[in-house]
Amino acid sequence: MSIRCLPPTVVNRIAAGEVIERPAAAVKELVENAIDAGADRIDVAIRDGGRAAISVTDSGCGMTADDLVLAVERHATSKLPDDDLMAVTTLGFRGEALPSIGAVSRLTLTSRARATADAWSLTVDAGTVSPPRPAPPLAGTRVEVDDLFRATPARLKFLKSTRAEADAVADAVARLAMAHPEIAFSLTADGRSVLKVPAAGPLDTAEAARAARLAAVIGRDFADNMVPVAAERGPVRLAGCIGLPTFSKPTGRQQYLFVNGRPVRDKLLLGALRAGYADVLAQGRHPVAALFIALPSAEVDVNVHPAKAEVRFRDSGLVRGLVVGALRHALAAAGHRTSTSLGLAALGSLRAESPALRPAWGGWRPSTPSPGLADAMAAFQAPHGVAGDTARLDTGPPQARVHGPPEDGTDGAPAALKDYPLGAARAQLHGTYIVAQTAQGLVLVDQHAAHERIVYERMKAALVDGAVKRQMLLIPAIVELADAAVEALAERAPEFAELGLEVEAFGPGAVAVRAVPALLGDTDIAGLVRDLADDLVELGAGERLRDRLAKVCATLACHGSVRAGRLLSMAEMNALLRQIEQTPSADVCNHGRPTWIALGLTDIERLFGRS
Secondary structure (H helix, E strand, O other), X not given: OOOOOOOHHHHHHHHHHHHOOOHHHHHHHHHHHHHHOOOOEEEEEEEHHHOOEEEEEEOOOXXXXXXXXXXXXXXXXXXXXXXXOOOOOOOOOOOOHHHHHHHHOEEEEEEEOOOOOOEEEEEEEOOEEOOOEEEOOOOEEEEEEEOOOXXXXXXXXXXXXXHHHHHHHHHHHHHHHHHOOOOEEXXXXXXXXXXEEOOOOOOOOHHHHHHHHHHHHHOHHHHHOEEEEEEEEOOEEEEEEEEOHHHOEOOOOOEEEEEOOEEEOOHHHHHHHHHHOOOOOOOOOEOOEEEEEEOOHHHEEOOOOOOOOOOEEOOHHHHHHHHHHHHHHHHHOOOOOOOHHHHHHHXXXXXXXOHHXXXXXXXXXXXXXXXXXXXXXXXXXXOOOOOOOOOOOOOOOOOOOEEEOOOOXXXXXXXXXXXXXXXXXXXXXXXXXXEEEOOOEEEEEEHHHHHXXXXXXXXXXXXXXXXXXXEEEEEEEEEEOOHHHHHHHHHOHHHHHOOOOEEEEOOOOEEEEEEEEHHHOOOOHHHHHHHHHHHHHHHOOOXXXXXXXXXXXXXXHHHOOOOOOOOOOHHHHHHHHHHHHHOOOOOEOOOOOEOXXXXXXXXXXXXXXXX
């Protein structure tokens, strides 16, 4: 067969497959053109998920008749005046969107340049261009797309349902709206308003405008549960908002990443986002975040893919380190906050019609005299475990008991403790949950989850300082394991030693443990070693254990924390509350579960019809 050049219409349709894969891609390209044109208002309307019709109207600079003709030519653009691909300052620059859309649909452009009085219209039908003709005047440009993929009907078979395609269009418009709060956006689907946000006011600061736009687009729940992020390193600046760990979602759909105002789905940034939330998210949960990165155009390559959704950074390590560090710092500085949705869910489970509220009074007994609060604090901070030998704990069965105030009416803690973020302990339920009174209501604390985070953070700090203390065992603990597990543990013994755990092979099918981290106190050594062996088998040997020390620390902390079912005195409970307040990321445990939930007094009163 002889080689020949393909006709322009076929070339355009092939290229369109890369740029316009679905209606949302067409909308994204058209809206980006409107933003580049300097519009302060952009209105989008679609029918049948964008298959039947797409309309994008903007108040931008507009085009002349000659501009319209050039605009539908492939690789014709006004956005690269110096032909320098490393100096791209606009969202579009390839000159492919309009000819690609026109190659697979009926495309109509109507526009009036700001410096002229006449408007012009031009139509492209499946690649065939009609000459410009006069049109009714308008301010800016209107682009209409009818029967998308009419020239490539096979592509229609790969589209999803009308609802799914409409959702994808809404997501594309929402992302661009987040990045440009100075522009008013609206989106209508089949006559129904989906999105309508005004432009930021002239007196609004950039931070206030961005926060208001994020709240309007993502939702008020996000505004109530977000933490601001701001950091700078070298030429790179990072800003935005991230959700609290307890405000996580089952999918990563609500992760919005922007580079120089361009929405991207970059693997490096997504990985940095996950790393920033390491140790504070439950498995299978995803953070909500909107992050905006600004850097000189020469430091980033946006010409990676025709869809322009991927970028490459000149110094990827600097960008990743900035994102991870800024997220961790922001989460640590967030103070003691949990998602408002947790409190609402708790209140929902306490409705009067719930069988859980039917009277089922169990035994109540006063607590035993507790040691002083200072003694309990010292006991919690001691390197020998949770409460040390000086704490007096009731180790009786914890079946549904309320560990409440003593008979003399005191609560074992000064009233001023209520002024602390987590308040003063009032009771212990089922040997697992601490009830504390705050100035605004009450707090429920999971004692094991909370103390697990405390031990974990201490262990990480000690690891950084190189000062993990170990407790030598008078008699080595022998733990039987599978040969593969023994080999894996012995191979990484030096790295475990950095954490205070000394382990070595002890004949076939066993290891000997000679020392454990002092923070763990009296712990289940056999269970600890077996869990670590399981982690090694699951993680494999592809990376050094040093890169996974956080996971190992989490396992160690879990075994060294106060267990559910252990009854605590009032002083010990208050000591634990104060430790939570002093510990970074103490709102969630190492596995991402919440450690405490707050209920406002107003909400509690509403349950009883008092407000």
